[in-house]
Amino acid sequence: MTALSVAIPCYNEKENLPELHRRVTAACRASVGESYQIVLVNDGSTDSTWETIRNLAADDHHILGANLSRNHGHQLALTAALSYCQGERVLILDADLQDPPELLPEMLRLMDSGAEIVYGQRRSRAGESLLKRTTAALFYRVLEKLSDVAIPRDTGDFQLISRRVLDVLRSMSERQRFIRGMIAWTGFSHVRMPYDRAPRFAGHTHYPFRRMVTLALDAVTSFSIRPLRVGLYLGAFLCALAVILIVLTLFWWIVFKPFPGWTSLMIVFLLIGGVQTILLGLIGEYLSRLYLEAKNRPLFVVSELINVEAGKQRGA
Ligand code: UDP
Ligand code: MG
Numbered sequence: 001m002t003a004l005s006v007a008i009p010c011y012n013e014k015e016n017l018p019e020l021h022r023r024v025t026a027a028c029r030a031s032v033g034e035s036y037q038i039v040l041v042n043d044g045s046t047d048s049t050w051e052t053i054r055n056l057a058a059d060d061h062h063i064l065g066a067n068l069s070r071n072h073g074h075q076l077a078l079t080a081a082l083s084y085c086q087g088e089r090v091l092i093l094d095a096d097l098q099d100p101p102e103l104l105p106e107m108l109r110l111m112d113s114g115a116e117i118v119y120g121q122r123r124s125r126a127g128e129s130l131l132k133r134t135t136a137a138l139f140y141r142v143l144e145k146l147s148d149v150a151i152p153r154d155t156g157d158f159q160l161i162s163r164r165v166l167d168v169l170r171s172m173s174e175r176q177r178f179i180r181g182m183i184a185w186t187g188f189s190h191v192r193m194p195y196d197r198a199p200r201f202a203g204h205t206h207y208p209f210r211r212m213v214t215l216a217l218d219a220v221t222s223f224s225i226r227p228l229r230v231g232l233y234l235g236a237f238l239c240a241l242a243v244i245l246i247v248l249t250l251f252w253w254i255v256f257k258p259f260p261g262w263t264s265l266m267i268v269f270l271l272i273g274g275v276q277t278i279l280l281g282l283i284g285e286y287l288s289r290l291y292l293e294a295k296n297r298p299l300f301v302v303s304e305l306i307n308v309e310a311g312k313q314r315g316a
Helices: 017-032 049-059 074-083 101-112 130-146 163-170 179-186 209-223 226-255 262-295 308-313
Strands: 004-010 036-042 063-068 089-092 117-125 155-162 190-197 302-306
Touching (some): 017 049, 036 049, 089 163, 101 190, 155 179, 179 209, 209 262
Antiparallel strands (some): 089 155
């Protein structure tokens, strides 16, 4: 049985791969000897990432390479990587070396003392823009308020999980995946490991603002139905307000003369129209996700695999 698997999704990371391989290999050797596996998934890169993975795998049977047929996005690429992990423990890592593999021994130690999940919590985020840092900070705090499960704040996918957690994770077939939340959802005992996030070794982020918004919406919609209730509360509030306004207007009409009301009517009209449209959009967000889930397509498509046999020989 393999002691440790490292799951790494890679999108346009060719400059990072050799250094990543060197540092991950050193960290694995130092902590578990030869009993480890590095799962590299190429997520439809447009550079030579796949060729680089191939070359690395040709000289190192610890590497299992999987090539996705096209770009599937970070969370699905990671899902693919996890599906090939055979280890007793699994380290989830980004390819850009923002999360130092050298923390592996400490994470293993924390797991030895009884936890099923060791999650890295970012104390600082070097080399990331002010916009990214503030939106991330805001996002984790809003999610904390909305979510029904406690998802630890400032935590990425840099986590060490046990086989038990992995098995539960694998049984969750949802398409809108917010994996750090799904790990927290399993509810197994967890322990925090604060660390400083390094800048990328090379290349640039693949999470532009648009993708961050999608991830945030996926996170909120898959971990909370509270936003749907906003409509209910807001509707009740507006009805109450309407009753008060009706009474006041009638009073005014009886006592004085008809109410010259174009401006006030217009304001109320626009406000209610805007609120209704937002709520419809919100329902649309949930509905579209329901629609995508209902299709039940496979989560990812693999076009090529390397060193799977080598993995099997090592006892999986
Ligand atoms: N990634 C991926 N598919 C994508 C985008 C990103 O597999 O479509 C990988 C990327 O190669 C990296 C990880 O996901 O290993 C995190 O991406 P990135 O470093 O760009 O995100 P950030 O750290 O800036 O949030
Ligand atoms: Mg990164």
